[in-house]
């Protein structure tokens with residue numbers, strides 16, 4: 034009864050950023066809030082539209098994004114800037130129409146947006162609706178403004194006098210951000226921070242205890258209430274939101290492997306390597322003697338058909354010990370008993386998915402938050418080690434340390450322990466469980 038009344042009273046509009054690592058957590062969050070009784074409208078740019086048929090209970094509305102056919106000319110941040118510029122008008126119009134046709138039994142409560150789509154907060158302000166900013170990456174990235182201020186801003190946080198851990202994380206952020214020299218990047222970063230300053234609430238895909246210091250700092254610096262309800266994927270049933278087709282034959286292959294014997298290798302949906310790195314990876318895996326499941330995504334080596342680049346004798350040398358797919362059902366893979374290690378680029382989703390299954394990680398970050406996530410994995414939670422170079426001997430040694438050598442035993446134990454602790458925080462009375470209930474209450478208070 035209570036759930037039905039809430040459902041009638043509150044509709045949430047979600048605004049997606051169209052890349053795999055952002056679509057997944059946003060649709061998971063929408064699913065979680067739907068289970069709390071809210072009805073859901075998903076507004077998304079036409080580019081990389083999610084598969085609406087997997088979510089029959091949601092309303093999907095594509096909006097014009099005015100992006101050119103090919104995004105190749107955009108560079109790292111061009112697409113983010115273009116979407117923030119091009120989608121503001123269409124989003125405003127779309128929500129105005131929703132408000133005009135609003136059913137008093139199904140009122141629009143607020144706009145829940147991916148923090149990268151910062152223009153959504155301006156739309157919310159203009160329409161006098163509350164906006165909720167969702168950080169799909171680690172909470173620590175909200176502190177990015179502190180280490181990389183715009184030229185006209187004062188640096189508001191110096192690294193001196195901070196705890197060792199916070200200094201380490203901020204240095205990592207500074208390192209990643211200094212590599213971005215694209216025009217407009219600092220303005221973009223500032224616009225995201227401005228929207229966080231104006232939003233009515235912040236939602237994080239994280240757990241309090243794994244990011245405690247960063248979260249405390251965020252709460253000190255921003256006035257909006259923060260809700261740490263994640264990891265979202267553990268609260269939402271597994272519905273695929275993959276843009277690429279998942280190849281599930283790897284699950285039958287995994288089912289034939291010994292427990293904890295398989296190294297799973299995937300670098301997410303964006304990172305790319307060169308041909309030499311692909312070959313070193315292949316021979317590192319061939320030589321490590323562990324069974325491996327390797328995601329060789331189209332575009333992993335830019336401009337090539339990656340599978341054709343593998344040496345002719347590679348498949349013969351590994352035989353049934355290796356399984357290569359273009360895209361895997363990753364959460365199912367990591368939950369399979371056969372998987373004992375994850376060689377990852379340390380995207381935040383992959384990192385959370387790995388720790389939730391107690392899988393130790395071999396970290397090879399590429400850009401952005403991945404460097405910071407590597408720090409968390411290797412130096413804060415101590416559930417992984419870093420691969421310094423794409424070199425077959427180093428790869429072989431690192432995989433053995435991660436999965437079999439006594440040197441890695443402590444790390445493997447810590448990974449199991451971390452999984453248990455995260456599990457407890459999701460249970461009734463745990464921090465995530467409580468935070469989700471508080472969030473639902475907060476949303477219901479917006480437009481009573």
Ligand code: UDX
Nearest residue numbers: 054057170301302303328360361363380381382383403
């Ligand atoms: C991007 C950024 O690169 C990352 O740093 C940021 O934290 C989020 O946005 P991406 O590189 O795609 O994300 O990595 P990640 O965050 O790990 O997200 C990838 C998602 O794709 C995960 O949810 C993973 O489960 C899924 N995936 C990956 C598959 O379903 N199958 C695969 O074969 C590989």
